[in-house]
Amino acid sequence: MRTKLLLLTLTVFVSSLFACGPKAISTLDKATAEQPKVQPAEDIGEQQWNSILRQARKEGKVVVYSTTGGDARVALMRDFKAKFGLDLEWVSARAGEIQTRVISEAKNDLNLVDIVQAGTTTYYSLKPYDYPSPADKMLLLPEVTDVKQWYKGKLPWGNEAHELISPLTWIQPIVAINTDLVKDSEMTSLNNVLDPKWRGKISINDPTTLGVGSSTMGMVAQHIMSWDYIKALAKQEPVILRETRVQAEWLAMGKNSIALAARSDNIKEFQDARAPVKYIMTKEGSYISHGGSPFFVMKKAAHPNASIVFVNWFLTKEPQTNYGRFRTFESKRLDVPNDHLPAVTLRDPKVEYPTNESEEFLVKVEPEAIKKFREILLQ
Numbered sequence: 210m211r212t213k214l215l216l217l218t219l220t221v222f223v224s225s226l227f228a229c230g231p232k233a234i235s236t237l238d239k240a241t242a243e244q245p246k247v248q249p250a251e252d253i254g255e256q257q258w259n260s261i262l263r264q265a266r267k268e269g270k271v272v273v274y275s276t277t278g279g280d281a282r283v284a285l286m287r288d289f290k291a292k293f294g295l296d297l298e299w300v301s302a303r304a305g306e307i308q309t310r311v312i313s314e315a316k317n318d319l320n321l322v323d324i325v326q327a328g329t330t331t332y333y334s335l336k337p338y339d340y341p342s343p344a345d346k347m348l349l350l351p352e353v354t355d356v357k358q359w360y361k362g363k364l365p366w367g368n369e370a371h372e373l374i375s376p377l378t379w380i381q382p383i384v385a386i387n388t389d390l391v392k393d394s395e396m397t398s399l400n401n402v403l404d405p406k407w408r409g410k411i412s413i414n415d416p417t418t419l420g421v422g423s424s425t426m427g428m429v430a431q432h433i434m435s436w437d438y439i440k441a442l443a444k445q446e447p448v449i450l451r452e453t454r455v456q457a458e459w460l461a462m463g464k465n466s467i468a469l470a471a472r473s474d475n476i477k478e479f480q481d482a483r484a485p486v487k488y489i490m491t492k493e494g495s496y497i498s499h500g501g502s503p504f505f506v507m508k509k510a511a512h513p514n515a516s517i518v519f520v521n522w523f524l525t526k527e528p529q530t531n532y533g534r535f536r537t538f539e540s541k542r543l544d545v546p547n548d549h550l551p552a553v554t555l556r557d558p559k560v561e562y563p564t565n566e567s568e569e570f571l572v573k574v575e576p577e578a579i580k581k582f583r584e585i586l587l588q
Contacts, residue, residue, distance in 0.1 A: 258349065262293065264514035270296035271515040274307045275326040276420075276501035279474065281535030285523075288531070292522060295515055303451075304331045304501070305419040311335060323516040326504035330419060330571045332373050341372035341505040347517050353524045360541035360556075365524070367503045367566070376524055377502035377538035380554045380562065381425055381495050382488035383433070383469060385457075385476055389485040390466040399434055399491050403441050407467055411447040412456050414470035416582040419575075421453070421500070424565045425470035427578035428496045431570075432563050436581065443585050454478075461486050473500070473537040473554070490553040497562035500538055 265271075271289075275282070278301030289297040302310070304327040314321055315338065325331065325340075332341065348354050348364065356362050360378070367373030386396055390410075395401060402411065414422030430439050448465065450456040457475035460468040461484035468476075468486075479486050510516045522528060529540040534549050539556060547555060556562075565571070 261349075261514050261517055265293070265295060265512070265518045268295075268512040268515045270298055271323050271512050271519045272298040272300070272321060273324045273326060273504075273519070274300050274302065274310065274322050275504075276304050276307065276328065277301060277326065277474070277536060279478070279535070281474070281532060284531055284535065285528070288528065289519065289522065293518055295518065297519070303418075303420055304328055307331060308334050308419070311340065312338065315340065320509055320511045322507055323510040323512050324504055324506050324519065326501065328424075328501045329367055329373065329375070329499060329503050329566050330424065330575060332367070332503060332505055333568060333571045334419075336372075340507055340509075341370075342508040342510070343370065343372050344374055344506055344520065345371045347506065347520050348524070349517070350521045350525065352526065353521055358542055358544055360543060365541045367499065368568075373503050373505050374520070374524070375499045375503040375566075376529060376541050377499060377533060377536065378541060378556060379473065379498050379500045379538045380556060381421075381428075381470075381473075381498045381500075382490055382551075382553050383425060383429060383495055384491055385460060385468040385471045385486060385488050387460050387463055387466050387485050388487055390463055393489060396467070396489050397492055399429070399438070399493050401491075402467060402469070403438075403445060407445060409446045410466040411442075411445055412459060412465040412468045412471075413442075413447045413449050413586075414453060414456055414468075414472065415449050415451040416470065417449065417579060417587060418451065419579070421472055422449075422470045423575055423579050423582070424498065426582065427570070427575045428563065428565050430578055430581070431574055432496065433493050436585075439582070439585055443588075447586075449586060457486065474535060477537045488551055488553055495562075497556070497564045497566075499566055500536065502536065502538060 282299045282301055286297045286299050289295060307325060307327045308331050311322060311325060335341065356364060359365055365374055365376045367375030383399065384396060413426065416422040416426035430436050453472040454475045456468050456471050457479050459465050461479040476486055476488060506516050506520065526542060526544050529542045530545045533540045533545055537550060537554065539547055539550060
């Protein structure tokens with residue numbers, strides 16, 4: 210039987226979503242001029258930091274294309290505006306849609322976006338176009354540049370070129386369950402998913418296109434299990450969902466009993482609403498990911514000074530705390546609390562996790578995996 214593929218994306222995205230966002234501040238008006246001063250980076254001096262702030266306020270805004278949406282988007286726009294008097298246009302979409310949009314805008318000489326936050330895969334996909342800018346000189350505030358504040362004593366670079374900034378990590382649980390329909394004891398192994406009683410009751414975050422589904426299921430196929438496992442999974446007649454929130458909603462409603470590669474923020478939303486959903490860690494373990502948190506600044510940023518302000522602010526403790534809570538990821542900042550996170554998602558310092566963040570996986574393995582998923586799951 211054919212696997213069901215439901216493309217529940219919002220088609221209005223292309224025509225309208227990237228046009229949305231708060232109205233920009235075009236001049237340094239009185240309200241902006243009266244914004245409270247921010248503690249400058251000691252090594253660059255108060256005069257230089259305040260000069261960056263003045264230029265940023267003249268630019269009026271910073272524009273971010275991101276795979277993160279919902280409450281996190283709203284909170285970031287609100288807090289950034291309150292802190293600096295700058296508008297934050299935070300536009301949310303899937304990674305593949307962002308990639309297409311960035312390339313299209315660049316080809317048409319449209320200099321619209323400053324920062325792209327869509328994960329490491331998107332970075333490597335866009336790197337050949339020479340869009341990312343080295344960010345070494347952009348990290349200025351002492352709170353940001355102090356390596357003692359960061360995981361393994363290293364600044365949160367996502368690559369050796371220091372173009373990619375990766376502030377969060379996540380131990381990605383592969384399986385989420387509806388606790389009214391599945392007992393913990395019934396899901397101790399990924400092989401339990403292949404039990405005939407779950408046939409037609411499983412959803413998979415679409416692995417046939419770029420996103421959390423392709424990265425998670427790619428790791429399952431290449432490192433944690435095997436391609437034979439994926440072929441057996443296809444016989445379970447899973448429904449493939451491209452809209453990540455719908456996947457979590459259907460799990461909460463009991464329309465599906467098991468969700469594979471579900472996004473953490475969507476699962477958290479329904480957990481907070483006391484829905485019977487949770488992640489479960491099987492005996493095969495999982496892998497470490499940076500999720501959609503890695504970002505880079507465009508080489509031709511439309512608002513370069515505002516971009517510097519945003520990058521430094523975003524990497525400080527308070528925004529990292531709030532953003533991590535919304536995304537249910539663990540910040541690489543060691544002073545950020547993790548009491549809100551499920552234990553199964555926290556890093557164990559004694560474990561060396563496989564990762565999906567290597568250039569080889571993202572540039573070679575994952576694209577090939579997507580082709581195989583299409584052949585196996587959509588036949």
